[in-house]
Structure formats: structure tokens, C-alpha cells
Amino acid sequence: MSTHRHANVHLFYRDEYVYDALEEGLRHTFDVERPRRVRNALVGAGLVSSADFVAAPAVSDAQLALVHTSDYIAAIKHPQTLARYLLLDPAHPWDHRLLESLLYASGGTIAAARMALAEHTIAVNFGGGFHHAQADKAEGFCAIADVAIAVRQLRGDGELERVLIVDLDYHHGNGNALIFAGDENVFTYSLHNAPWCFLEKRNNADVMLPARADDTEYLGALRDTLPPVLQRFRPDLAVYLAGADPFVEDTLGDARVSEQGMLERDRFVTGLLHERGIPMAVVMAGGYGPSSWKIYRNYFGWLLSAGAGGGA
Numbered sequence: 001m002s003t004h005r006h007a008n009v010h011l012f013y014r015d016e017y018v019y020d021a022l023e024e025g026l027r028h029t030f031d032v033e034r035p036r037r038v039r040n041a042l043v044g045a046g047l048v049s050s051a052d053f054v055a056a057p058a059v060s061d062a063q064l065a066l067v068h069t070s071d072y073i074a075a076i077k078h079p080q081t082l083a084r085y086l087l088l089d090p091a092h093p094w095d096h097r098l099l100e101s102l103l104y105a106s107g108g109t110i111a112a113a114r115m116a117l118a119e120h121t122i123a124v125n126f127g128g129g130f131h132h133a134q135a136d137k138a139e140g141f142c143a144i145a146d147v148a149i150a151v152r153q154l155r156g157d158g159e160l161e162r163v164l165i166v167d168l169d170y171h172h173g174n175g176n177a178l179i180f181a182g183d184e185n186v187f188t189y190s191l192h193n194a195p196w197c198f199l200e201k202r203n204n205a206d207v208m209l210p211a212r213a214d215d216t217e218y219l220g221a222l223r224d225t226l227p228p229v230l231q232r233f234r235p236d237l238a239v240y241l242a243g244a245d246p247f248v249e250d251t252l253g254d255a256r257v258s259e260q261g262m263l264e265r266d267r268f269v270t271g272l273l274h275e276r277g278i279p280m281a282v283v284m285a286g287g288y289g290p291s292s293w294k295i296y297r298n299y300f301g302w303l304l305s306a307g308a309g310g311g312a
């Protein structure tokens with residue numbers, strides 16, 4: 001395997017992802033600095049230079065309209081409405097930067113997916129993965145269905161047919177599942193603690209975890225259920241929602257996956273896709289509390305160093 005894999009891993013980040021205006025109470029749950037923290041840690045470790053990060057454009061209105069209704073798009077442009085949708089404190093004086101941070105993070109998802117597909121490699125967006133958002137509504141802190149928009153955009157470009165969404169955020173990826181409920185060319189796989197919706201669809205897999213799953217239970221469920229998906233569905237692209245909220249230190253999730261177990265998870269998914277030659281776009285998705293960022297540092301650090309050939 002290559003020890004110079006880092007040349008092929010593309011990274012998308014810009015400072016607009018970080019909108020540091022949350023009220024104190026929420027700052028403990030949402031580490032809004034997380035993307036920057038992960039970037040700085042990787043730069044500090046000498047794995048990458050800050051010039052290696054690509055600043056993608058924000059998602060446009062036309063791109064929002066690939067998934068969202070026009071009424072919904074108009075509504076989220078009002079900062080107070082968007083704040084309400086995101087369950088933020090309505091008393092706070094929100095401004096346009098709240099939406100802007102989401103538009104840029106979503107634009108990064110499109111750019112990462114496009115890059116992964118074009119270069120047949122791995123591309124990482126240091127944000128995105130808003131998997132509860134739906135055509136006409138926000139849910140679970142998610143307002144823009146960035147992954148679904150990316151899929152529709154690339155298909156519109158004629159670059160893409162079949163997509164596998166591997167959603168390992170601790171919560172059900174119900175938004176993407178519902179958006180693609182009638183589309184068998186998008187396989188939605190979600191490993192989660194509780195169902196948020198039920199689908200009658202061939203190319204959908206909802207895998208329920210036992211309560212407070214430990215490394216053995218969590219990794220066992222993943223190893224039992226994800227490889228069979230790839231036996232029968234051959235995607236042109238995989239989008240991996242590498243949510244950190246199964247981590248034992250997560251302040252919202254109740255799973256007990258260790259830091260090492262989380263890295264093992266990410267390596268397993270990466271290796272599985274790599275050995276089948278499937279390009280992969282990675283997005284951050286959920287992960288709460290002050291230590292969530294470490295999970296991404298570990299994974300992306302591994303991608304950037306020797307291991308991303310899949311076998312290390």
C-alpha cells in the first residue's frame with residue numbers, strides 16, 4: 001500500500017463554517033469551533049498545510065431548490081425563523097451568518113462529492129452531514145439537506161447514477177431516507193439508536209443498535225450489515241457521514257464506543273469502499289461535547305498518513 005496517500009485526499013474547509021455566536025448554554029453541546037479545531041490539529045501535527053484546504057463556494061439558491069421547496073428556502077433566509085427551526089434561543093439576535101455557515105458547509109459537501117467522483121479518490125468536507133433535513137422542513141439541528149443536494153447536483157451534471165449513503169451518525173438519517181424514498185439508485189444505509197421514520201424500499205437498510213452499545217456490539221453490527229450492502233449494490237460514489245456521536249464521551253448520545261473503536265469504525269468503512277474501488281466523500285455530521293473533534297482528528301489524520309490504502 002502507498003505511504004503517500006495524502007496526496008490523493010482532498011480537504012474542504014473555510015472559516016465561514018465556524019459561526020461562533022451561539023448562546024453559552026449551547027456552546028457546551030455544539031462545539032462550533034470543531035472544524036477549525038480539527039484542521040489546526042492536523043496542520044499542527046505536520047500532516048497537512050493550511051494551504052492544502054480548499055474553500056468551496058456556498059450552495060446556491062438553484063442548488064437548494066434541487067431538494068428544498070421554494071417556501072422553505074424563503075423561510076430559512078429569515079434568521080429568526082432559521083434559529084427557531086434549529087431549536088436555537090429565539091431571544092438571541094441572530095443574523096445572516098447563521099445561514100451563511102450552513103450554506104458554506106453544504107457547498108463543501110457538493111465540492112467534496114464532485115472531487116471524489118472526478119478524481120476517483122477520497123474527499124473530506126470539514127462540516128455538513130445534516131441528515132435530518134427534508135424538502136420542506138428542518139429537524140434535529142439540520143436545516144439544509146447537503147448530502148441530498150450534492151447527489152442531485154452531480155446527477156444533474158450527468159456524472160453520477162448510483163450512490164450509497166453510509167450514515168454512521170448515532171441518529172437515523174431520516175432526511176436523506178425520505179428524500180430518496182422513491183429512488184432505488186440511492187441506497188440509504190443508517191446504523192442508529194432509534195428509528196425516525198419507516199421506509200418500504202429495497203435499497204434502504206436501517207440497522208438498530210442495542211442501547212448503550214460498546215465497541216464489540218457496535219463494530220459487530222457494522223461488520224455484519226454493511227458488507228452485504230456492497231455485495232448487492234454497486235455505487236459510483238459513496239458518501240460517508242462519519243458522525244462522532246456514538247463516541248462514549250459524546251454529551252448527547254448514550255453509546256459507549258471508545259476512541260479506538262471509533263477509529264476502527266472509520267478505517268473499516270474506508271477500507272471496505274477502497275478495496276471495491278468506490279470513491280468516497282466524507283462529511284462530519286453529528287458529534288457533541290468538547291471531545292468530539294478528536295474523533296475526526298484521528299480519522300482524518302489516519303487518512304492523511306500511511307493508512308488510507310485501506311489495509312493498514
Ligand SMILES: [Zn+2]
Pocket residue numbers: 169170171243245286287
Ligand atoms: Zn447524530
